[in-house]
Amino acid sequence: MLEKIQSYLEEINAFVPASGEEAEQFRIRFLGRKGIIPALFDTFKSLPPEEKKVLGKSLNVLKQAAAEKVETFKAGAGRASGQGKQEDLSLPGEPSPTGGRHPISLVEKEITAIFSRLGFNVAEGPEIEDDWHNFSALNFPAEHPARDMQDTFFIRRDPADPKADMALRTHTSSVQVRLMENGKPPFRAIMPGRVYRNEAISARAHCFFHQVEGLYVDEHVSFADLKQTLFYFVQELFGEGTGVRFRPSYFPFTEPSAEMDISCTICKGSGCTMCKQSGWVEILGCGMVDPNVLKNCGVDPERYSGFAFGMGIERITNLKYQVTDLRLFSENDVRFLSQFQSEIV
Incomplete structure (x- = not known):
């Protein structure tokens, strides 16, 4: 099970959605009610205590990585729609009118x-x-x-x-x-x-x-x-x-x-x-x-x-x-x- 968790973690870190639809499919696949991570937690409940100590931390890291990935997708979609416009720091500054002495x-x-x-x-x-x-x-x-x-x-x-x-x-x-x-x-x-x-x-x-x-x-x-x-x-x-x-x-x-x-x-x-x-x-x-x-x-x-x-x-x-x-x-x-x-x- 540890190898499976590590494989899913690599997949999550490497995933880059091409559209909002792909991002939503990713969320459903990993965090949906019938998704991969909830299924792993169900399996985790039936494991002996010795294995829980080994797998518990890795499973939590996997869930956190998937959740952060989803939040990153949402923030990116907001900027793309103009709700949180990201500044291009490479652009020249807007000129400010200079004053002068009387x-x-x-x-x-x-x-x-x-x-x-x-x-x-x-x-x-x-x-x-x-x-x-x-x-x-x-x-x-x-x-x-x-x-x-x-x-x-x-x-x-x-x-x-x-x-x-x-x-x-x-x-x-x-x-x-x-x-x-x-x-x-x-x-x-x-x-x-x-x-x-x-x-x-x-x-x-x-x-x-x-x-x-x-x-x-x-x-x-x-x-x-x-x-x-x-x-x-x-x-x-x-x-x-x-x-x-x-x-x-x-x-x-x-x-x-x-x-x-x-x-x-x-x-x-x-x-x-x-x-x-x-x-x-x-x-x-x-x-x-x-x-x-x-x-x-x-x-x-x-x-x-x-x-x-x-x-x-x-x-x-x-x-x-x-x-x-x-x-x-x-x-x-x-x-x-x-x-x-x-x-x-």
């Missing part, structure tokens, strides 16, 4: 890289500022329009004690004040960050935007240093041959002050809505740091001089990527943002 982040990173080549470090500060760092230390007089509610988002306003006022910063110049208060010259740093102003939202303006400001304070710093620094920046960012011009202006924290224009990158000087048909676009304000500002920050204006500048990153991004509506940068429209997905840096 255009504002791309331009901020590029601006930072350009100034870092000139030795400028990056400095940061809080977005909620007190009156001293946002206004007073920067030479803003008490009656300056920027202090009015229509221009500034105040968090706390105390007419009796303006020094206690707290507001969302209106520029990153406050970081310049903190830098000079907490260190010693020379200073050479840029200050990127988000700022807030109470302005009507349009294609050219928003109530929040991003700035990069710069500060260089040392002995014998001149306006010529400022002009050459910004000229180098423009040629690096917008390309060789980009026109640059400076116009006299006024800022409370610089004297003398200027606004810097570049030739319009959208219309190439022929005139468009971005440049207001002039062929030129103002991209930043700049000037020599006012001696009062240096004094307020604990820097000796008799020994040190410096220049400062500030630009809106959105304006730079408009010109670099020829985007005509500033609102696109904050609307999270995937159709717009997907245009920058290949520019991952």
Whole structure:
């Protein structure tokens, strides 16, 4: 009987059905009510105890092998019918769409890289500022329009004690004040960050935007240093041959002050809505740091001089990527943002 069991076991292990019908015939032949294995168990019952000890384990192995074979057939039939689809691991993976950096982040990173080549470090500060760092230390007089509610988002306003006022910063110049208060010259740093102003939202303006400001304070710093620094920046960012011009202006924290224009990158000087048909676009304000500002920050204006500048990153991004509506940068429209997905840096 042991030889018969071994022969059936070899047959079971070697059997591969060609169809579901053959698999069912196999089940009936070995495990059906009148099948081979039930018949062997009936014979097993009449054997003497000595033979049962020898054959019992082999008979159980035979039954288990047949049952597992049947279960394997059932699982295979299920996959063939789509109930348990088996993956083909040799197939290539499905492509996943890649994201990309926001255009504002791309331009901020590029601006930072350009100034870092000139030795400028990056400095940061809080977005909620007190009156001293946002206004007073920067030479803003008490009656300056920027202090009015229509221009500034105040968090706390105390007419009796303006020094206690707290507001969302209106520029990153406050970081310049903190830098000079907490260190010693020379200073050479840029200050990127988000700022807030109470302005009507349009294609050219928003109530929040991003700035990069710069500060260089040392002995014998001149306006010529400022002009050459910004000229180098423009040629690096917008390309060789980009026109640059400076116009006299006024800022409370610089004297003398200027606004810097570049030739319009959208219309190439022929005139468009971005440049207001002039062929030129103002991209930043700049000037020599006012001696009062240096004094307020604990820097000796008799020994040190410096220049400062500030630009809106959105304006730079408009010109670099020829985007005509500033609102696109904050609307999270995937159709717009997907245009920058290949520019991952």
